[in-house]
Amino acid sequence: MSHRGPVHRRSTPLEEEDPRVVRTRQAVREAVRSLVQRAGFEAVSHQKVAAEAGIGRATVYRHWPKRTDLLLDAIAEIEAPRDWQTSGDLATDLARGLERLQRTLSSSPLVPELVALIGRAEWDAELRETKAALLAAGTAGLRQALEAAIERRELPADHDLDTTIARLAGPLFYRRVLAHAPLDDAFVTTIITAYIHEVSHQD
Amino acid sequence: MSHRGPVHRRSTPLEEEDPRVVRTRQAVREAVRSLVQRAGFEAVSHQKVAAEAGIGRATVYRHWPKRTDLLLDAIAEIEAPRDWQTSGDLATDLARGLERLQRTLSSSPLVPELVALIGRAEWDAELRETKAALLAAGTAGLRQALEAAIERRELPADHDLDTTIARLAGPLFYRRVLAHAPLDDAFVTTIITAYIHEVSHQD
DNA sequence: GTACTTTGATACAGTATGTTTCGCAAGTCC
DNA sequence: GGACTTGCGAAACATACTGTATCAAAGTAC
Numbered sequence A, B: 001m002s003h004r005g006p007v008h009r010r011s012t013p014l015e016e017e018d019p020r021v022v023r024t025r026q027a028v029r030e031a032v033r034s035l036v037q038r039a040g041f042e043a044v045s046h047q048k049v050a051a052e053a054g055i056g057r058a059t060v061y062r063h064w065p066k067r068t069d070l071l072l073d074a075i076a077e078i079e080a081p082r083d084w085q086t087s088g089d090l091a092t093d094l095a096r097g098l099e100r101l102q103r104t105l106s107s108s109p110l111v112p113e114l115v116a117l118i119g120r121a122e123w124d125a126e127l128r129e130t131k132a133a134l135l136a137a138g139t140a141g142l143r144q145a146l147e148a149a150i151e152r153r154e155l156p157a158d159h160d161l162d163t164t165i166a167r168l169a170g171p172l173f174y175r176r177v178l179a180h181a182p183l184d185d186a187f188v189t190t191i192i193t194a195y196i197h198e199v200s201h202q203d
Numbered sequence C: 001g002t003a004c005t006t007t008g009a010t011a012c013a014g015t016a017t018g019t020t021t022c023g024c025a026a027g028t029c030c
Numbered sequence D: 001g002g003a004c005t006t007g008c009g010a011a012a013c014a015t016a017c018t019g020t021a022t023c024a025a026a027g028t029a030c
Helices: A019-039 A046-053 A057-063 A067-075 A090-107 A111-123 A125-151 A161-179 A185-200 B019-039 B046-053 B057-063 B067-075 B090-107 B111-123 B125-151 B161-179 B185-200
Strands: none
Touching: A019 A046, A019 A057, A019 A067, A046 A057, A046 A067, A067 A111, A067 A125, A090 A125, A090 A161, A090 A185, A111 A125, A111 A161, A111 B111, A111 B161, A125 A161, A125 B161, A161 A185, A161 B111, A161 B125, A161 B161, A161 B185, A185 B161, A185 B185, B019 B046, B019 B057, B019 B067, B046 B057, B046 B067, B067 B111, B067 B125, B090 B125, B090 B161, B090 B185, B111 B125, B111 B161, B125 B161, B161 B185
């Protein structure tokens, strides 16, 4: 997977380094994004992408034989935070995690499209993996915050992380995607406050 | 909107009662459902529907000029509960509302498709209305439960219903659609218990 | 039976899909 | 630079889908 250095033989073309290929990939990726934002994933076809990118139709088919290939390529941007570390306080950590999710959900115009894709994952195994990966990346902050709290014995060791994440992140998705209401800070604060209150006042 | 009785004149064809039309509607509706469940909304086209329903292609175009019309028609099943009435206890009412939602989400194989549709609502005004209607119907029970509690002064008059509904229903949607985890009773109970505890132990 | 409507078969032009072919431009190797 | 290799894009192609129009046959109402 790493760089192979100046000495290499054409007989192992595993890595794409031909500048022409790089250019093509770049152009197509941008064309797909542009199309998606203007008209949705449904509007993405090999033909339209080729026209938008100003390249040949055959070239698009060569690199992305299936339509799904085009879509997945345009999504490969969302990543889990790599620099995460606990502040030592669950409330603070959760706030950070949820605010990150809030920002992602609020800012990206692709969110509704991702949801549409996710719905379609039912019929496409490849999409199912992508869905899981995206979700894991989006909620990684929350998961790490909770894990750190368990480590500190602030939460019981058998605390169900998935349940908690669903309860914390679910309302945000609901608001953004279904209710189409603004994801304001007050809303996020309400959720965190209630949860913290719940785990610190167990009776 | 009501039945007009045996006496009627052909000059006011506002109501469709021609048995041929009724048959067509029925056949198409079933064909769309069948197609959706087998291959998703994306697989629904006038052509495929006509073939599936065993009727002429032109007929499908006549009644459902746009593809969206076909899709919307297949969804017109989900309805808000008409017989709702409070039990006098918020916890019980909420449990009823959430369990209804749980049942709907768990049982209907159309749920992922609905979500896909919802995502697409960003680009279609008509779909946006449908989305809002579906959501309102699905969460009507919760809303009525909360309104009854306000009426009884169990909740403050300025309690934000939309926020609460998002916090109650959001986790269910998250689990079902995004995390693809089972919507078991324990999960639903956890959500309700936490919320009841929260509103009854205000400090 | 008569008047009216819906239906489905057929045909049509326009467009999209997916594949193949081939000359050319671009990149690589030495 | 020169020979070799590869990706590119234009074109052509068969096939399929879309949306509309026409029309005879069948169904419906009275």
